Amino acid sequence: MRLLLVEDEKELSRAIKSMLVLSGYEVIQAFDGEEALALIENNFYDGIISDIMMPKMDGITLLKTIRKKNIDTPVLLLTANGQVEDKVEGLDAGANDYLSKPFAFKELLARVRSMIKHYSPIGENTHISYGSIKLSIATYELAGKESSIMLSNKEGKILSLFLKNPTQIIPFEKLVSFMSCLDAKDKEIELYTSILNNKLDAVNANFKLAKLNKGYKVASL
Amino acid sequence: MSIYGDRLAQLEAIVEKGKTLIQEIINEEVKTSGISPIEHFKYRIKCEESLINKLNLRCLPVTMESIYTNIHDLVGFRIICSYTSGVRTVANKIISNENIDIILSKDYIKHPKPNGYRSLHLIVKLKDSDVPFEIQLRTIAMDSWASLEHQLKYKREIKHKDLIVAELKMCADEMSSTDLTMQAIYDLIKEEN
Numbered sequence: 345m346r347l348l349l350v351e352d353e354k355e356l357s358r359a360i361k362s363m364l365v366l367s368g369y370e371v372i373q374a375f376d377g378e379e380a381l382a383l384i385e386n387n388f389y390d391g392i393i394s395d396i397m398m399p400k401m402d403g404i405t406l407l408k409t410i411r412k413k414n415i416d417t418p419v420l421l422l423t424a425n426g427q428v429e430d431k432v433e434g435l436d437a438g439a440n441d442y443l444s445k446p447f448a449f450k451e452l453l454a455r456v457r458s459m460i461k462h463y464s465p466i467g468e469n470t471h472i473s474y475g476s477i478k479l480s481i482a483t484y485e486l487a488g489k490e491s492s493i494m495l496s497n498k499e500g501k502i503l504s505l506f507l508k509n510p511t512q513i514i515p516f517e518k519l520v521s522f523m524s525c526l527d528a529k530d531k532e533i534e535l536y537t538s539i540l541n542n543k544l545d546a547v548n549a550n551f552k553l554a555k556l557n558k559g560y561k562v563a564s565l
Numbered sequence: 566m567s568i569y570g571d572r573l574a575q576l577e578a579i580v581e582k583g584k585t586l587i588q589e590i591i592n593e594e595v596k597t598s599g600i601s602p603i604e605h606f607k608y609r610i611k612c613e614e615s616l617i618n619k620l621n622l623r624c625l626p627v628t629m630e631s632i633y634t635n636i637h638d639l640v641g642f643r644i645i646c647s648y649t650s651g652v653r654t655v656a657n658k659i660i661s662n663e664n665i666d667i668i669l670s671k672d673y674i675k676h677p678k679p680n681g682y683r684s685l686h687l688i689v690k691l692k693d694s695d696v697p698f699e700i701q702l703r704t705i706a707m708d709s710w711a712s713l714e715h716q717l718k719y720k721r722e723i724k725h726k727d728l729i730v731a732e733l734k735m736c737a738d739e740m741s742s743t744d745l746t747m748q749a750i751y752d753l754i755k756e757e758n
Binding site for chain 1: 735
């Protein structure tokens, strides 16, 4: 699991990172909102832990900006103790959870686990629209402007992940979590992305899934 | 006596030339890639009953002139391919054949009909003939859907018509989905060998 930690206090950031790494997470650090935004736009994270008070761009603005870009990576906000307004504003802006400083590391770990476990890339929406297509979550019907096609459950889940993170490279390791054959991971990823590309082409989608060094990414045609 | 009169022989000649052309495509593909993209093919000269129905439906007179001007599938071929890539390969071979003129191409694979029908239709003419004829190309899955839908369409008194139409459309979308999955599997195997 890959987490982005956005915290401007270097000592605190280092301490949180060490603890998360010890618990088995891969942690990437950002020290202000702008640096975090650039990272989020181009990389896939399973979760984001972000402070609110930060230089250049505060945590709430960062959250609003990424949600506006249809990136719905789960976000845990770290708020100053007792700042009810911060908590309310954060949740309204699309935070999945918050934790007041100072906090016990054990609680932070529990909240991160819970946030990632309960995250679903489709949320409560009935469909995802992206580019020229619309994907129904109830039936996994993939519809273009003048034709439609049915996707299997697995294909639907994989495509949802891409459509909810359209600017990011989805790493191979993340895609493996959708796969069934442990002995044929790479081939299975290749097969499923190729199946999805055939089906996107069939409904005349204006994008496809492109293979890059570290994973696959939505690419405009 | 056939409704086509003296011109029946002309239609029969088109059938023979068409059969030869398709067989040549099969031979060529087997020679270059070791496998034919064509699973099987059929052909027919339009029967009298179907011809008169079509003319009546379009309010056209039943005369020889009207038949040859308005009906473009007096001779029809249906080529069934194993995979969607095969449909494209065979269509390109037909389009680039120097003995054939393409009059019209209707791509119901890229742009399926609202009921879900998928197929590639080519209206063509042999260089040495003035009679147009139709070549339909589709996969096994597209063909089985079209055949079953055709049978169901002619059942009398269908209740819940909207429901049936919507469900048939979903079957077409599901079968097309399977077609494209099979295509990806085929490509993966081909790439590994």
